[in-house]
Amino acid sequence: MVKLDQINISNEGLTKFFSPIEAAILRVLWTDGDMMTSELTEKTKIPLTSIAGTLDRLVKAGYAKRSVDNVNGRVRYVYSPVFSEEEAASEITTRVLDSLVDAFGPLAVENFSKYSGKK
Amino acid sequence: MNIIGELNCIGLCLSLSDFAPYIGLLVVVSIALLAARWMRTRPEQRLFTFISAQFAVLLAILATFYIMQCSGMLTVYLYFTYVVVSTVLIFGLLRFYDKILIRRLDAKPIASIMEWGQEFVDRLTSASVYYYDSAVPRAFASGRSIFVSVGLLEVLDDNELKAVLAHEAWHIRNNSRTPLLKQLSFMTFSYSTEHELEHMADAFAARIAGMEPLISARQKVDKLFI
DSSP, X not given: OTTOSOOXXXXXXXXXXXXXXXXXXXXXXXHHOSEEHHHHHXXXXXXXXXXXXXXXXXXXXXSEEEEEEEETTEEEEEEEESSOHHHHHHHHHHHHHHHHHHHHTHHHHHHHHHHHHHO | OOHHHHHHHHHHHHHHSTTHHHHHHHHHHHHHHHHXXXXXXXXXXXXXXXXXXXXXXXXXXXXXXXXXXXXXXXHHHXXXXXXXXXXXXXXXXXXXXXXXXXXHHTOEEGGGTOSHHHHHHHHHOSOEEEEESOSSOOEEEETTEEEEEHHHHHHOOHHHHHHHHHHHHHHHHTTTTHHHHHHHHHHTTOOOSHHHHHHHHHHHHHHHHOHHHHHHHHHHHTTOOO
């Protein structure tokens, strides 16, 4: 979920932190930049019925923003990412690390230093 | 005496009363009308038959209370409290619920993003059309306001949108009558007449905007607009 309250350690890549649909939307937005809903459904190959609620959630959670545009009398949403991929990665890791340090204190820090030593 | 005891007492007194056959007759009539409802095909006829059945049930309930001289019984107090609360909810709160919705959804007049939406509705009824920020295609009417999501405006073409707006305008046009039906459903503990009303709103929308746009709008947003 967008709120990062649940992390699925066994999942791959972004789906550790986001649902597969959220991850697909963010990937497309990061790669191709601003786009309309119809382009998003086309590029993610996810139908509007499945994507619409997720788009609302991503906007509410602050990962995507949108503006209402009127092109030739047609009302359209134009979506864009709030963070770049690197900024999002930085935000996610900071929040995950913060929560680990909160929960385990010095032990978490000790493990990080061991890990960075190995690296 | 508890409620179960009271209900047993009402049952027993009714069976011994001279009026039992008349109340029984009302119950039979309401069941017959309910059955007849399913044989009707036109939504207006189904609605009329269903309302008649509800009136028969209401008459049976009130006749029971009157004949039994049940004043002072907990069951009667509870029923009338239930009626008062549902009346306040339906005629008070629901009537002004659109004002709450405008604030909750942060809805804005549709005229600010499209030209013809408000003008089209003005020709059908007196209601304000608002749009709100959501990608989920939805439309609904409340009080004297029609709400559409931006997601709905995105997926429908002009004719389909006209069908949806006409559907919602029908609800607004009948706003003075439909709460009475809701109230009747509450008072007779029966399910609501929503299904028939939706059909009638669709029939109106088809007359105004055409059957094809209505069907394609329905297919696009499934049953997301009510």
